[in-house]
Structure formats: C-alpha cells, structure tokens
Amino acid sequence: MKKIIFLIVILVVILSGCSDLKTPGEAIKPPKNNMAAIISQDGNLPLWVIRSNGERFFDTGFISNDKIVTLVYKDGGIYLRTYKKSEMIKEKFLGTKADYRILDRALDRFVVKKGETEITLYDDKLNTILNFDVDVQKDAYQKNVLDAILSPDGNVLVISNVHYKDNYPVNGEFILFNKGKIVKKIDKVIPQLANFSDDSSKFLFVDLNSENKANNTFLYNREGNLIKGMKMPIYSSTMRENLNITKVSAALSGDGNAILFSNYYGDGLYIEKLNENKIKIPMATERFYTNKNATKFVIGNYGVSKIYDGYGKLLDYIVVNYGLINDVHFEGNNTFFAVNGTTVPNSKSKDYIGVMDESGNMVWTAKVYDTVAMIRFSPDGKRIMAQSSRFISVYDYHNGKVDVIPRPINGKYPESIWKKLLNEDIDAENAFIFTDELGNIYAAKNRTLTKATKNGNKFWVVDTSKPIKFFALSQNGEMIALAVEGDNGSEIIVYNKSGMVISHKYIRNGHQITSIAVSPDGKYFSYAVSTPENEEYGSFIDLFNDKGYMIWEQKIKSIHVYKLDINKNVVTACFNDGKFSGYLALDFSGKMLYNKDMKNNMPFIKSSRNGQIFFIRSLDDEFAFYNREGMPLSESYTNKGIIQDVLMSEDGKIAVLISYSEDYKKYDITFFNNFKAIKNITSDWGITKAVMTPDGKYVVILSREYSNIMNNANKLTMYDSEGNTLYTYYHKSGIYDISITDDGTNLYLYCADGYVYRYRNK
Numbered sequence: 001m002k003k004i005i006f007l008i009v010i011l012v013v014i015l016s017g018c019s020d021l022k023t024p025g026e027a028i029k030p031p032k033n034n035m036a037a038i039i040s041q042d043g044n045l046p047l048w049v050i051r052s053n054g055e056r057f058f059d060t061g062f063i064s065n066d067k068i069v070t071l072v073y074k075d076g077g078i079y080l081r082t083y084k085k086s087e088m089i090k091e092k093f094l095g096t097k098a099d100y101r102i103l104d105r106a107l108d109r110f111v112v113k114k115g116e117t118e119i120t121l122y123d124d125k126l127n128t129i130l131n132f133d134v135d136v137q138k139d140a141y142q143k144n145v146l147d148a149i150l151s152p153d154g155n156v157l158v159i160s161n162v163h164y165k166d167n168y169p170v171n172g173e174f175i176l177f178n179k180g181k182i183v184k185k186i187d188k189v190i191p192q193l194a195n196f197s198d199d200s201s202k203f204l205f206v207d208l209n210s211e212n213k214a215n216n217t218f219l220y221n222r223e224g225n226l227i228k229g230m231k232m233p234i235y236s237s238t239m240r241e242n243l244n245i246t247k248v249s250a251a252l253s254g255d256g257n258a259i260l261f262s263n264y265y266g267d268g269l270y271i272e273k274l275n276e277n278k279i280k281i282p283m284a285t286e287r288f289y290t291n292k293n294a295t296k297f298v299i300g301n302y303g304v305s306k307i308y309d310g311y312g313k314l315l316d317y318i319v320v321n322y323g324l325i326n327d328v329h330f331e332g333n334n335t336f337f338a339v340n341g342t343t344v345p346n347s348k349s350k351d352y353i354g355v356m357d358e359s360g361n362m363v364w365t366a367k368v369y370d371t372v373a374m375i376r377f378s379p380d381g382k383r384i385m386a387q388s389s390r391f392i393s394v395y396d397y398h399n400g401k402v403d404v405i406p407r408p409i410n411g412k413y414p415e416s417i418w419k420k421l422l423n424e425d426i427d428a429e430n431a432f433i434f435t436d437e438l439g440n441i442y443a444a445k446n447r448t449l450t451k452a453t454k455n456g457n458k459f460w461v462v463d464t465s466k467p468i469k470f471f472a473l474s475q476n477g478e479m480i481a482l483a484v485e486g487d488n489g490s491e492i493i494v495y496n497k498s499g500m501v502i503s504h505k506y507i508r509n510g511h512q513i514t515s516i517a518v519s520p521d522g523k524y525f526s527y528a529v530s531t532p533e534n535e536e537y538g539s540f541i542d543l544f545n546d547k548g549y550m551i552w553e554q555k556i557k558s559i560h561v562y563k564l565d566i567n568k569n570v571v572t573a574c575f576n577d578g579k580f581s582g583y584l585a586l587d588f589s590g591k592m593l594y595n596k597d598m599k600n601n602m603p604f605i606k607s608s609r610n611g612q613i614f615f616i617r618s619l620d621d622e623f624a625f626y627n628r629e630g631m632p633l634s635e636s637y638t639n640k641g642i643i644q645d646v647l648m649s650e651d652g653k654i655a656v657l658i659s660y661s662e663d664y665k666k667y668d669i670t671f672f673n674n675f676k677a678i679k680n681i682t683s684d685w686g687i688t689k690a691v692m693t694p695d696g697k698y699v700v701i702l703s704r705e706y707s708n709i710m711n712n713a714n715k716l717t718m719y720d721s722e723g724n725t726l727y728t729y730y731h732k733s734g735i736y737d738i739s740i741t742d743d744g745t746n747l748y749l750y751c752a753d754g755y756v757y758r759y760r761n762k
Helices: 002-015 035-039
Strands: 048-051 056-062 067-074 077-084 087-095 100-106 109-114 118-123 128-133 143-150 156-165 168-178 181-187 191-196 202-207 217-221 226-230 248-252 258-263 269-273 278-281 288-290 296-300 304-309 314-319 323-331 334-341 352-357 362-367 374-377 384-387 391-395 415-420 431-435 441-445 448-452 458-463 468-473 479-486 489-496 501-507 512-518 524-530 539-545 550-556 561-567 570-576 581-586 592-598 604-607 613-617 622-627 642-648 654-660 667-673 676-683 686-692 698-704 714-720 725-731 735-740 746-751 756-760
Touching: 056 100, 056 374, 056 384, 056 391, 067 087, 067 100, 067 391, 087 109, 100 143, 109 143, 118 143, 118 156, 128 168, 143 191, 156 191, 156 202, 168 191, 191 248, 202 248, 217 258, 248 288, 258 288, 288 323, 296 323, 323 374, 334 374, 352 384, 431 468, 431 746, 441 468, 441 746, 448 479, 468 512, 479 512, 479 524, 489 512, 489 524, 501 524, 524 561, 539 561, 539 570, 550 581, 561 604, 570 604, 581 604, 604 642, 613 642, 642 686, 654 686, 667 686, 686 735, 698 735, 714 735, 714 746
Parallel strands: 431 735, 512 561
Antiparallel strands: 048 391, 056 067, 067 077, 077 087, 100 109, 109 118, 118 128, 143 156, 156 168, 168 181, 191 202, 202 217, 217 226, 248 258, 258 269, 269 278, 288 296, 296 304, 304 314, 323 334, 334 352, 352 362, 374 384, 384 391, 415 756, 431 441, 441 448, 448 458, 468 479, 479 489, 489 501, 512 524, 524 539, 539 550, 561 570, 570 581, 581 592, 604 613, 613 622, 642 654, 654 667, 667 676, 686 698, 698 714, 714 725, 735 746, 746 756
C-alpha cells in the first residue's frame, strides 16, 4: 500500500497539470455555486489545522485517528515531527539532505528511511525502536533500493534491499523483524513488498527474480513461516522476459485470505483466495484497493475508478473530471473516494477537496486555498487529511452521519443527483426504464435500448429496426427481452447482459404480441401472441429457455392475453376479450397449476418471485392469497373495482393491490402484510406505474392529475410496507416510467423532456 501512496503523491503533481486529460462519460462535477457559503457550513471547517511558519511540509500521514507524522523542510534542514491534533508532540532534526521518506505507518509507530542506507522505526514521541543499517555492497553493485512495510500493531517490520546493476535489479534480500529481533532472512531474491493483513498475522511479497521459475508470490506469517507460494504472471506474454519491463502490483486483503496481483504490461488482474480458484479480470491496472474480505475492489486511474465485486463483475465506475481520486475507503457496503479537485476546468491548481460515495454522490466538500499534494482517510475512515506545502488540515467529513442507506423521512423530498440524456431521440410516445439487482440502468425509447451504470455512464447501446412496444428484464440483468412492432410485422429480440442477441423470433404478419416476460434468473422468456383468424384459439403463449429453444406452447381461446409473468418455476397470465376471460398458471414442465375460464371480465393472477404464493381474483369480485397447491392462505376479500396491478415481495408476504373504479375517478392502494389487509389509501389522481423493492420495504407510486403525459401534474409518492407515506414529490416534467433499485436507495425517472433523472431516497 505504501507503494501506491508514493505513486499517488508523485502523479498528483504530474497529472494536475494535464489540461487535456480525457475521461469517459459525463463528469461528476463538484458544486460550483457559492463555494464560500459551502465552506462555512457545519462539517466543512477543519477540526484542526497545522499551519506553516515558513517551513514546508512534504510527507505526511496518520499514525492514529488524531495523531500525525510529517517531514518538514526548514532552515536548510529536514525535520521529523509528530502532532496530536494541532499540538506538536516532538520534533527531531534528521539531516540536511532531502533524502528521507516515511515508508509506512501503524498505530503510534512509523518507518523512516534515510537514502538507501538506513531504516528506522519510531514511536509517536520519536523514540527509536529499531535502527537498521543496510549493507549496500558498492563494490559489487551499482546501487541499492530500500523499502519496508510495518504491521498494523507496529511490532513486525519487513525490510527489502534490492541491488541494481546496469539500472536493472539483479539481486536482493528481505529481512523480517518481530519485536526488534530478526526472525527470517532470505537472500537471492528481488522482493517487492505488498502489505500485512489487518490482524498483523500475515504479509505478502513478490519475488521478481527471473531465476526463480517456481513460485514467485509468497504469503508468510509473522514468525517467518511460509503459508502459501503462488505462481503469478510477472512477465507479459507479449514481451520478453527481462527485468527492465517488469512492473507489478500486489495486495493482501485485510482478512488475509485473498491475494490481488496485476502486471501493468500484462493482460489482467488476478484474485486468488485461499482454498478457492483463481479469478482473472481482463484489465491490467496500476493500482487497486480492496475491502477487508475482497468482496469488492476498486481499480483504475486517477480521474476514473472502476468498482468490481469479488468475482470480477463490473458494478460501476466513478468519473471525476477536473479532479483526482487520491484515496479509497471501504465502509460496510459502500465505498468512499477522496477527491482532490478544481471547480475551474483545465486549472493547474486544485481549489476544493471532497468525499464521493460509490453512487457518485459528493457527500462532503471543503474549499482550500493552496494546492493540496495529498488527501488521506484516517484509520477509522471517519476523518480526512489534506496536506499542502503550507498547511495540514484534518476534517470530520463523516460526522458519524453519512447517509449510505435509504432512510426516508416523512415530509422530505428525494435528493436530486443528476439528469442525463441517455437517448438522443427525445420524441416518442412511450419509454421504459428498469434497473437490475446491481443498480445498472436499462432505458428504452422508440428504436433504442441503452444499458448504463447507476451513474449514467453507458455500457452499450443497441438499435432496433422497429419501435419498441414491450420491455422485460431479469432481476440479475442477464436477460433483456424486447417486443418490437411495425407496419411489416412484429419481432421478439432477446439480449444477454453484454447487449448480444441470443434469440430472435419473427411473428407472423397479422398476429400481434400482447405481452412478454423473462424469469428473474434470466434463464427463461415468454411471450403471448394474438391470432384473431384462428376460430378455435385466439392466442397462444410460448415459453423458451435462454438458448431460444421452445419448452412448451399453451393455446387460449381469448384473443387478448395480458399480465404475462414468469417467476420461479411458474408462468402466469390473464386473458379477456369480452367473450372469453380467465387466468392460468403453469410450471416450466407445462403442468397446469391454475386454469380458470369464467364470465367475469376482470380476472387477475399474480405470483411471488419465489413462485410459492399466488394472488387470485376469481368470481363475484372476490380475491384471496393461495399457495402453490391451491390452498387459501387468507380470507376472501371483495373488490368492486378493476385491478390494475399487484406488487408482491419475493416471499409474497408483503403485497400492494392497486385498483380503480369503472369511471376512472377513484384509485385505491391496499397494503397487505402476512396476507392480511392493513391499510387502504384512496386517491383521485390516476396511477400510471407502481414499483416495489424485492423485500417489500419500499413502494413508489407514479400518478397524474391529467391523462396527458406532457402535463406537469406528475406526483411521486413513496410508502413503507405498512402504507405510511415517506414523501410526496411533484416532478417538473411529464414522466413516462419509473424504476427503483433493489435496496431502495435510488429512484430513476424517464421523463417526457427526454432526460433520465436519478434521485436518491433519504
């Protein structure tokens, strides 16, 4: 990690002058208006400041949450200082040559090297705990390079000494100290040190010596015993095996159970977990960060960082134009980025610092009046330090109140995050927006389908030959199905998560697609087609697997099938054409679970995502909840209106029924918990869309005062599972469609002005 820190310090200075730095996507930009007012707000002023009195600070770091160590240049000499908050603890004169560096830090301890000859371990009062002079062997070698890593408890120190000849590393050693005593020394290696585990029990290093043809990456315990040796691709397969092109990076996860490795000139980032298979991500990277158990990691350059899960699936990426990401901190399920930026495009200086979360929200900013060389999170991640040559400031950006999960509060509006034009065609009669379980966005309008990250950065765009009529998405994002329709017929196009077509069905001219669906796991899709010329059967439903092979076909007398749905091992549908009406449910083998023909012209069936619970409206306006075997789970309820939709949690125990009167003047929202009706809400606004999180905790209703979508009377209401109103928000433009992420954090609107809006529920 200290190598990463050193690279960042150097490259911050270099890249801050790159006026033509290009980054993908639309930038997440800091607040520009009234920055003076922002800095004066509570939480934006430093907890404490260490100001220069003519000296210059040039290497600084936390050694606890309220202690700092720094190197200082003053009066022609180099000094070492420690501070507790803004009060100096101790100062020590080191020498006159500016060849000192702080290599690593732990709790109240830190390591300083003098040139390439001496390593010293200090405590916070600048007492020397260990001093080690290195044999540089000037007669045999051109030069040597020292490095060191320190365990988090401050008791274990590893020193590497690499010898160079003709500017290439050719030999070296590593030395392990435990409580001041040498417990392990290995010669004839070229060690590149990585880091310790959080509990100080393990450490990782890479041997760059090409003569060692077996393992080259080693995990040791603090006593010097080898735990595991691994073979990593140190050399690129496209380049010669010589040391002048060797450039690797490695890290050990905080729990000590995962190793991350990358060859900068190679073809991937490797993740090897103890007792698991190695994972390869096809992206070489210069730096990366991982959370404690390697279930999430961040890679990338200084204005762009990509976020992956522990199995290499890309979750999102963060883009910062006019700024650099200096540090990363993981907390719970969120990731925080320390941003060193400017509000002035192409400026060589930086005039603000900030903290951004992984959703792209700038959760905190502060004005600065000097070029900041580095920004670092404190060990607990709740504070942030900014160091320039003239000051060191520490801020409590966290305040213990950073809102990283949705906490809706009655009477509060959702927080507007961004709006983006994901589809250049702003003229359309309809549009769709969906999100998968990772928070990726899928927006469809007219003839274009776009997949984007939760920050609105596009993954891919596909165009269709006909306008999009229906859209269906699996919960995991593995399958997307479109029904497209034009004057010359209809088609079903099915895509995988990468936007590649995996199935394409052409519907006979004169037949009409009336509904489509995909399963939550993305392994099945289905569609219903009206065949009005058939005297015996007016429609059919086909079920296919993800290879496009038909599993079964079900013929239906009615010419209109609607509310087609697929859940775990069950397909449900309603049908009604004024002559024939009813509902049905079949499993994936074609076995009929429910099949009801009835004269009632308002049938309805819906299953839970786990396929175990069914909401069924049958005769005499009665409805109830049933299990898969047909046994009732609730009393019978009566509803005289027309059922528009039923939302159900994954287990079916939370449900919301939306219905309206025959004259369209009254809309009812009924909440159910454990199959019992607990609350009913009546509105005279027309409900156009309702969405629910899979756990049933949050429900968002989109309603309009008038039927014309262009009218500005569009209302968003968020409820909890018991029907309590969390907020009501009136959006300024007409809304085609809405979608909520699985965790309830983000709400997306596809609006008539052509933009996709993202709001954060809080």
